[in-house]
Amino acid sequence: KKYMWVDGRRVDYTDEKNVLQVVRRAGVELPTFCYYTELSVFGACRMCVVENEWGGVEASCYTPPREGMKIKTNTPKLQKHRKMILELLLSSHCRDCTTCSKNGKCRLQELALRYNVSRVRFDGGNGFRRDHPVDHSSRAISRDPNRCILCGDCVRMCDEVQNVAVIDFKGRGSGMTVSTAFEEPIANTPCVSCGQCAAVCPTGAISVKDDRAAVWEAIYDDNKRVAVQVAPAVRVALGEEFGLPPGENVMGEMVAGLRKLGFDEIYDTSVCADLTVMEEAAELRKRLSSDENLPLFTSCCPAWVNYVQTKYPEYKHNISSCKSPMQMFGAILKEHAESIKKVDGREMISVAIMPCTAKKQESAREEFKRDGVPDVDYVITTQELVLMFKEAGIVFSQLEPEATDVPFGISSGAGIIFGVTGGVSEAVIRRLMEDKSREAMMDISYTGIRGIEGAKEAEITLGEKTIRIAVVHGLKNVDDVIKKIKAGTVQYDFIEAMACPGGCIGGAGQPYALQRNTRERSGGLYKADKLSQIRRSEENPIIMPLYSGLLKNKVHELLHVEYNQ
Ligand code: HC1
Ligand code: SF4
DSSP, X not given: OEEEEETTEEEEESSOSXXXXXXXXXXXOOOOSSOOXXXXXXXXXXXXXXXXXXXOEEETTTSOOOXXXXXXXXXXXXXXXXXXXHXXXXXXXXXXXXXXXXXXXXXXXXXXXXXXXXXXXXXXXXXXXXXXXXXOXXXXXXXXXXXXXXXXXXXXXXXXXXXXXXXXXXXXXXXXXXXXXXXXXXXXXXXXXXXXXXXXXXXXXXXXXXXXXXXXXXXXXXXXXXXXXXXXXXXXXXXXXXXOOTTOOOHHHHHHHHHHHTOSEEEETHHHHHHHHHHHHHHHHHHHHHTOSOSEEOOOOXXXXXXXHHHOGGGGGGBOSBOOHHHHHHHHHHHHHHHHHHHHOOEEEEEEEESOSHHHHHHTSGGGEETTEESSOEEEEXXXXXXXXXXXXXXXXXXXXXXXXXXXXXXXXXXXXXXXXXXXXXXXXXXXXXXXXXXXXXXXXXXXXXXXXXXXXXXXXXXXXXXXXXXXXXXXXXXXXXXXXHHTSOOOSEEEXXXXXXXGGGOTTSTTTTSOOHHHHHHHHHHXXXXXXXXXXXXXXXXXXXXXXXXXXXXXXXXXXXXXX
């Protein structure tokens, strides 16, 4: 066994790439601004320094562990070093913490407190960079370079994980910033609105847009009836913000909380995920028989749709024409509202609670408006919902679980697993498989579509045909697959792509966005599926009445989309 010494204690290690990982395994939470296991090692912030046996100071993220190595993590020299870094960062950082969107969640704020930085000796000496314009152009994120500490996390995330690379370092010395090319507003770049840059930003330099005020306004307005739908992934992450273990399903408590907030109708987006399964499975069958526009690309992840449209427009016809479950629900709710309005007189406002920042941009797309009115009026993230509960003084632990509303109150387990990578494919396969036995359903989960690997593949046999499926998450992984398709080295019939690592459960709107808790959150969704009495979309008893009722002659208008781009 290999081992090293951390603060005089022997610590075994195996394949840890750097001393930082060994130290963290030993239970010491070394501070960092620029270290994430998902990203390459940058070594810029130097907060993770350790002292070696000769009194030298090394960045632990950059140092590979050596057999018998002796290091200390907390010495007067290290304390002084960390304090100095914090003071230098603060000398060029605005300090209006109370009105910053990251207040209470900012790592700079937290470390300044942790290392007792109560005054900044170099105040102003480095030139307060306070005059950069703030970029509010995107529907999903805001960029405030005045709050940037140049850790480069957003730059590496956008490039290495998402393969989009629309932000980079610019300038030199104290004039250095992170910016888009030619300082274009981010909305004019190929940014896909995934929000993953905001998820890694340790300060408020990149933050998720906050739409709470508009939702409150609608709730307070007596002339409005406010309906809300909640995405599958929200239920297994929300509890983390209230001290519950990751992956715990708090759907019932959340519904109770939403009623307390004043929402008039509460629904589960999974219901329309069942509709998506019906429509997408039919679309796949059709394309397989005509052998056109294959592989079929799933369309529920708006950041992925944006990516195809900007990077691979030649594949735009491969994107499924199905609206995402959120947009299908938005259209159905607005349609349904017409009949209620005659009785009730109130205008219906439709809100969606999503783990995702790109959903804010999706709901604002022209294609999802009818007569200029969006089908989904406002999208708020899991984190914004947490804040709404707190604003309303709701004590989450005291909520008793409640059920969603009729007439759209039943969903299947297939609709719930949409929130995890592989879930959409599994749900579609359940629909397509002729063998509807319990054993066949079990077999699907062993085809290779479950699990957190970035790219997976599976084959299923439908009658005479073998269908090849790829399940990919993280846009860099998806890009690799598309390149292989282009090169002709792989061939698929169906591709499920999700921009965020892990699928929606790892969305940038989730609590502690980078601590993705992928295993626990996906476990929570698979458990909910297992506990569902209905596990196939076609068995959802509200689906067929919908087709013969509200959707009659309106399937195309309400459930499908033709993108303008
Ligand atoms: Fe998703 Fe979807 S699963 S996209 O990941 O298809 O955001 O959770 O709501 O629309 O149902 C997100 C999640 C969500 C849609 C569904
Ligand atoms: Fe890059 Fe996504 Fe951030 Fe846009 S939202 S800058 S694509 S990481």
